[in-house]
Amino acid sequence: MQQLLFAIFTMIGGVLACVVYFFGTNWLLDKLFPSKGLVGAEASRNLRLTNAIRPWLFMAPALCALAIYLVYPVFESVRLSFLDRSGRQFVGFSNYVWMxxxxxxxxxxxxxxxxxxxxxxxxxxxxxxIAALTDRIWWGNIAKTLIFMPMAISFVGAAVIWKFVYDYRSEGSEQIGILNAVVVAFGGAPEAWMTIPFWNNFFLMVILIWIQTGFAMVILSAALRGIPEETIEAAVIDGANGVQIFFKIMVPQIWGTIAVVWTTITILVLKVFDIVLAMTNGQWQTQVLANLMFDWMFRGGGDFGRGASIAVVIMILVVPIMIWNIRNATKEMER
Amino acid sequence: MTATSRSPLIIVVHLSVLLIVALWTLPTAGLLISSLRDKDQLAVSGWWTALSTSAQNMTGRAASPETQVERDGKFVISGNLLERDNARVSAFGVRPMQPAAFKAGTAADIGDGQTLTVAEDGNYEIVSPTKMEGTRGQRIFYTATVPPRFTLDNYREVLSAAGIGSSFINSLTVAVPATIIPILVAAFCAYALAWMPFPGRAILIAVVVGLLVVPLQMSLIPLLRLYNGVGAFLGVPAKTYVGIWLAHMGFGLPLAIYLLRNYMAGLPREIMESARVDGASDFDIFVKIILPLSFPALASFAIFQFLWTWNDLLVAMVFLGTGNDELVLTGRLVNLLGSRGGNWEILTASAFITIVVPLIVFFSLQRYLVRGLLAGSVKGG
Structure with missing residues (x-):
């Protein structure tokens, strides 16, 4: 309880500090270079100065935080990946060779x-x-909410939920995991799903698909609704059936949104860590890069060189999408 | 489409959506139902049987012959097999191969002229014409039927014993300031990027878009070293709440700035121009006009940031300690998965406590969440 009070006080303190900073610097700027009440060359010079400085005052706290927490670490991680486990000795490419x-x-x-x-x-x-189906029925919004719901659940919580689904009891005793219960009901033998190499990866992926489908559905549903009615009406008049309308008329019109959804989930997949840690911790050949990186960060007191080099590999995989995103955003702004 | 060709198709749509919804909600429903079940029942039967009476095959032992009493010239051992009052015995037997040979209430001949009777309520009686020998009691196999039982005991247990209660407070401690503090910082920056012309603005926006997808993994090791260095320099612990608040702020800022900038850039230019004509400065325009107008976008970001900080495991594991007063819910849950992996009554109740706050936020503020998602993603296409 005490720490919660501490948290609330810090929060108020933090917000107050922001307010003081923004008001204070703004007031100071107006005092140093006054433009009101003055006329002529001095006024316009001051106005130009304040207009040049003010954006940077507005952005300074955010830019500092971004620089410390995201920009500097990117360069530092690259540097560390060429150093040894404690980050002192230069070792060239040996971390990458080891990898x-x-x-x-x-x-x-x-x-x-x-x-x-x-x-x-x-x-x-x-x-x-799901977006296409739920748009046609009266209880579609309820269905959407329920499918969207896993989005709010933490990866760890989802891991517990699915671990319960995959739970395994030896053959003969009653299964309490629903997957094995279904398998047994159809006359199969129960399996410890998490320990079957290769296929267990797919059982882990199910969890992320379960979480992310709602995200894809929400965005694609909005895109589908944005399709002009006339194009569909024209197709209906031409005698196209529902499946043809969907794949030949609707999908081509929302390719851009599909690409955005796809890349967003791709980025998330590259960073997937919690699910693997909670379900198997990389055992039974389910290891992924993010979990391996975390592992090396602390394994045997921590190997920062190898950890950083694995992080760099993840970063390299992200870069193409990053460039694509930046180009899209720039195009968007020029429009 | 005509009405006749339409109706069978629409039924198929209804059924398939129903199936998908069932698939998507069943895992969570199973967790919730299980967390409310009696822990002995939870361990032996699936949650989908929670409403039916469950039958369990049990083995018990009658009291030892030393306790026999003489009644009407016969020797009698009696007692009760059931540990819980609401269970019922439906059948019993004395051989492991035939555990349900006799119906409850009937007398079973178990050799040497002895008879065993087990009543439905679990009371048993062994009657023998001669004095019984030995010290070990007769083994009795029986089938007990237990009526469904729902309880909050599991929640009571995890909140006190498993440390979930204190972790709940820790999670709140992390999430609330980490959600509120970045809002103002991001809003000012977003306004500058949206409406204040200055050289290099386009590049800065591109940098923010790029930072959106930088994997957290890149930041972990350098920041851990930085925190250790600062901690040693100032003589304070490296893993503190202040540290994690700042970290969450840093990691949340790109999304915040991006969302808010997109929203603010979409506001009508006329509002700002007429205010400027009236002599308002950029600061006044921002505080008095833009900030109130941007409330929906601010709310969207706040929800994202809250869900993200509450559900985060990685940042908490690296930047916060593992003591009782610092371990967050997700971290505690991972520990429980390791140490109490088989105790589903603990895991299900803990997991539900972990997910209940985000679910409440989700169901009450879904509108803003959807709006934020759309602002963040559709624009790019």
């Missing part, structure tokens, strides 16, 4: 590519189909 020869790393890369292939594709596909 190429390490079985666990290769396993992680392989698994990450599996995730990249499966999760964005299925989430987007399900999201699109």
């Amino acid at each position: 190429l020869g390490d079985g666990e790393f290769r396993q992680s890369i392989f698994n990450n590519f599996l995730w990249l292939l499966v999760v964005p594709a299925l989430s987007t596909f399900f999201g699109l189909v």
Whole structure:
């Protein structure tokens, strides 16, 4: 309780500090270079100065935070990836060479590519189909809310939920995990799903698909509604059936949004960590890059060199999407 | 489409959406129902049987022959098999291969002229014409039927014993300031990027868009070293709440600035121009006009940031300690998965406490969440 009070006080303090900073600097700027009441060359000079300085005053706190927490670490991580485990000795490319020869790393890369292939594709596909279906029925909004709900659940909470679904009891005793119960009901033998190499990756992916489909659905549903009615009416008049309208008229018009959803989920997949940590911690060949990186950060007192080099690999995988995003955003602004 | 060709199709749509919704909600429903069940029932039967009476095969042992009493010239051992009052015995037996050979209430001949009777309420009686020997009681196999039982005991237990209660407060401590503090910082920056012309603005916007997708993993090690260094320099612990608040602020800012800038840039230019004509400065325009108008975008961001900080595991694991007064809910849940992996009554109740706050936020503020998602993503396409 005491710490909650402390938190609330800090919060109020933090907000007050922001207010004081913004009001204070703004007031100071107006005092130093007054433009009201003055006329002529001095007034216009002061006005120009304040207009040049004020944006930077407005942005300074945010830019500082971004610089410390995101920009500097990117360069520092790259630098650390060329240093040894404690970050003192320069070791050249040996962290990267180690990586190429390490079985666990290769396993992680392989698994990450599996995730990249499966999760964005299925989430987007399900999201699109569900968006199209729910738009036609009167209780569609209720259905959407329920499918969107997992979005609010933490990855760890989702891991517990699904661990319960996958729960395994030895053959003969009653299964309390619903998946094994269904398998047994259809006459199969119960399996410890998490321990079947290769396929267990897919059981982990199901969790992320379960979470992300709602996201894809919400955005694609909005995009579908933005499609001009006339195009669909024209197709109906031409005698197209529902499936044709969906795939040949509606989907091509929202390619841009589909790409955005796809790339957003791709970024998320590259960073997936909590699910693997909570479900298997990389055992039974389910390791992924983010979890491996976390592992090396603390393994045996922490190997910062190897940890940083794995982080750099994740970053490199993100860069193409980053460039694509920046180009899109720039285009958007020029419009 | 005509009405006749339409109706079977629409039924298919209804059914498939129903199926999908069921698939999507069943896992969570299972967790919630399980967390409310009696822990002995939870361990032996699936949650979908929660409403039906469950039958369990049990083994018990009658009291030892030393307790026999003589009644009407016969020797009798009696007692009760059931540990709980609301259970019922439906059948019993004395051989492991035939655990349900006799119906409850009937007398079973168990050799040597002895008879065993087990009543429905669990009372048993062994009657023998001669004095019984030995010290070990007769083994009795029986089928107990237990009526469904729902309880809050699991929640009571995890809130006090498993440390979930204190972790709940820790999570709040992390999430609330980490949500509120960045809002003003981001709003001022977003306004400058949206409406104040200055050289390099386009580049800064591009940088923010780029930072949106920088993986957290890049930041962890440098920041951990930085925190350790600052901690050692100032003589304070490296892992503090202040540290994690600032970290969450830093990681949340790109999204905040991006969302708010997009929203503010969409506001009508005329409002600002007429205010400027009236002699208002940029500061006045921002505080008195833009900030109130941007409330929906601010709310969207606040919801995102709250969900993200509450649900975060990685940042908390790196920048916050693991003591009882610092471990957040997600971290506690991971620990419980390791240490109490088989105790589903603990895990389900803990998990539900972990997800209940985000779910409340989600269901009450869904409108803003959707709006924020759309502002953040659709624009790019």
